[in-house]
Amino acid sequence: MRRKFDERWRQTITTTVLAGQEAGEFDTAVDAGSFAVTLSALLDGMAVQIALEDPDVPPTRAYDLAMRFASSQLGFALESRRAGKAGR
Secondary structure (H helix, E strand, O other), X not given: OHHHHHHHHHHHHHHHHHXXXXXXXXXXXXXXXXXXXXXXXXXXXXXXXXXXXXXXXXXXXXXXXXXXXHHHHHOOOOOXXXXXXXXX
């Protein structure tokens, strides 16, 4: 069960990266499959820290760290979360 979930999750990330590469939004030099494995491992680790209520890794920090990692690897500009909330 867990293995199928992990495979499906990595496939979703891979598909998203490939679509972004085709649209010119992500760096085409990035191997989508390797990125998917790395990002999913990072998110899994962050989820454990959140579940254990690690004060150094609250959900907002985990989100920010994961998004900074993704933007640095895929080469997209990371918009400020505050700017995105201005319209809400």
